[in-house]
Amino acid sequence: MAEHPTSQARRPANRGPKAAAGNRAALVAAAREIYAVHGLDAPLSMIARRAGVGQGVLYRHFPDRDAVAAAILEENVREIEQAAAVEGATLAGVLGVLTWHQVRSAAFIGLLHAEGARGRAPGAARELADRVGRTLRGCLPAGGRAGAPDARDDLMLAVAMVSGAVSGGATHEERERRALAAWRLLGITVGPVRPFEG
Amino acid sequence: MAEHPTSQARRPANRGPKAAAGNRAALVAAAREIYAVHGLDAPLSMIARRAGVGQGVLYRHFPDRDAVAAAILEENVREIEQAAAVEGATLAGVLGVLTWHQVRSAAFIGLLHAEGARGRAPGAARELADRVGRTLRGCLPAGGRAGAPDARDDLMLAVAMVSGAVSGGATHEERERRALAAWRLLGITVGPVRPFEG
Numbered sequence: 001m002a003e004h005p006t007s008q009a010r011r012p013a014n015r016g017p018k019a020a021a022g023n024r025a026a027l028v029a030a031a032r033e034i035y036a037v038h039g040l041d042a043p044l045s046m047i048a049r050r051a052g053v054g055q056g057v058l059y060r061h062f063p064d065r066d067a068v069a070a071a072i073l074e075e076n077v078r079e080i081e082q083a084a085a086v087e088g089a090t091l092a093g094v095l096g097v098l099t100w101h102q103v104r105s106a107a108f109i110g111l112l113h114a115e116g117a118r119g120r121a122p123g124a125a126r127e128l129a130d131r132v133g134r135t136l137r138g139c140l141p142a143g144g145r146a147g148a149p150d151a152r153d154d155l156m157l158a159v160a161m162v163s164g165a166v167s168g169g170a171t172h173e174e175r176e177r178r179a180l181a182a183w184r185l186l187g188i189t190v191g192p193v194r195p196f197e198g
Numbered sequence: 199m200a201e202h203p204t205s206q207a208r209r210p211a212n213r214g215p216k217a218a219a220g221n222r223a224a225l226v227a228a229a230r231e232i233y234a235v236h237g238l239d240a241p242l243s244m245i246a247r248r249a250g251v252g253q254g255v256l257y258r259h260f261p262d263r264d265a266v267a268a269a270i271l272e273e274n275v276r277e278i279e280q281a282a283a284v285e286g287a288t289l290a291g292v293l294g295v296l297t298w299h300q301v302r303s304a305a306f307i308g309l310l311h312a313e314g315a316r317g318r319a320p321g322a323a324r325e326l327a328d329r330v331g332r333t334l335r336g337c338l339p340a341g342g343r344a345g346a347p348d349a350r351d352d353l354m355l356a357v358a359m360v361s362g363a364v365s366g367g368a369t370h371e372e373r374e375r376r377a378l379a380a381w382r383l384l385g386i387t388v389g390p391v392r393p394f395e396g
Contacts, residue, residue: 113366154383157363161380164362165355168311182359185352185384 024061026051028071035072036104044068069107070124076101076108077128079196084135091139095183096191098132098159102166103175103193109163112156132159158186222259224249226269233270234302242266268322271309274299275326277394282333289337293381294389296330296357300364301373301391307361310354330354356384 030051034042044065048058062068083089083097101108111125112132133156140155165182169175176193183190228249232240242263246256260266281287281295299306309323310330331354338353363380367373374391381388 113362154379157366157376157379158383160366160376161359161362161383164311164358164360164365167362168355168358178355178358181352181355185356185359 020061023051023053023057024071027053027058027061027068028075031068032072032075040065040069040107072105073107073111073125073128076105077111077131080132081135082198083196084139089139090191091136092189093191094136094139095188096193097196098136099162099176099179099183099190099193100195102159102163103169103172103179106167109167112159112163129156132156158183158188161186218259221249221251221255222269225251225256225259225266226273229266230270230273238263238267238305267305270303271305271323271326274303274306275309275329278330279333280396281394282337287337288389289334290387291389292334292337293386294391295394296334297360297374297377297381297388297391298393300357300361301367301370301377304365307365310357310361327354330357356381356386359384 027047031047034047034050038046044058044062045055047068048055051058062071080094080098080101084094086093102112111129113129136155136159162179162182165178166175169178179193180190225245229245232245232248236244242256242260243253245266246253249256260269278292278296278299282292284291300310309327311327334353334357360377360380363376364373367376377391378388
């Protein structure tokens with residue numbers, strides 16, 4: 001995520017209405033890179049510049065910071081879904097991608113808490129959290145494992161617990177170390193902690 | 199904590215310098231009751247009134263809201279220490295008292311995260327979190343259990359994980375249900391979830 005400007009960043013500033021979807025994708029990718037390096041207070045103008053579009057184009061897609069954050073969360077969830085859709089995907093592998101986002105994004109952790117707080121969380125967050133829950137449950141072997149009859153119900157609780165462990169870490173390294181120790185305490189196998197690269 | 203005014207609330211408003219410690223204790227007790235019922239936005243004047251002291255007395259002990267919150271957290275930690283100091287205390291019993299505070303206080307959960315985030319948390323929070331850690335470790339059987347060689351290091355991580363589970367609940371009941379399910383997933387026995395009553 002902390003890569004240098006991609007080829008997208010060097011596209012001409014105005015690509016016309018047909019390029020709207022491309023502009024949007026470039027803006028989301030740029031926002032993730034900028035936020036990863038400069039934090040959530042980075043100016044939106046920096047994101048527009050990195051995406052190679054004018055600020056007017058940015059505001060057309062994202063009226064405010066919250067809209068940018070929502071688009072990134074949506075993209076995080078989509079990556080988890082894509083990781084699960086790959087031929088031969090395992091729960092461990094998908095949990096590795098999920099953990100990668102937990103370690104790097106406080107907003108993503110807030111989203112996962114929305115799953116437990118159905119009455120309270122805004123509809124959009126709840127919907128995204130539900131998608132994560134459905135995706136993970138879809139990775140479970142049919143019928144559940146012996147000795148883990150409640151695995152379906154408990155999976156999102158386990159994810160919330162790992163979020164709690166991660167929240168106590170001050171650096172990415174410490175957060176990842178705590179996440180892996182938490183999964184180990186839960187007796188759940190997790191694959192490499194890494195982004196999904198389709 | 200949601201009791202009606204205690205005898206302390208009906209003491210005369212000004213008890214002079216010698217009663218300072220008593221005033222302070224009455225203010226902390228009153229703040230816990232008021233916050234439990236009215237939330238953290240309750241006016242400080244309500245706390246003074248419940249404690250039966252003037253607002254000047256309150257401000258002498260607690261210059262601002264943060265000072266009140268810090269005193270309550272200190273009192274929560276003291277209760278956990280007292281629960282552990284009782285003859286025949288068990289880890290399960292002490293965890294029941296700790297869980298009671300986790301379920302009822304977002305501030306207490308923030309405090310527990312301070313344990314993992316040593317570099318970041320303010321000194322006072324870190325010191326309180328360390329006291330919780332020391333207290334729980336003191337309840338472990340000497341030499342650790344068979345099959346749980348890392349129990350000492352893992353105990354505060356487990357507490358952070360339960361905090362993560364609790365955070366997802368919208369009501370006290372839901373938070374307690376999630377806390378107990380989390381301890382169960384961790385395979386750690388927890389006694390009744392209740393305040394320490396010395």
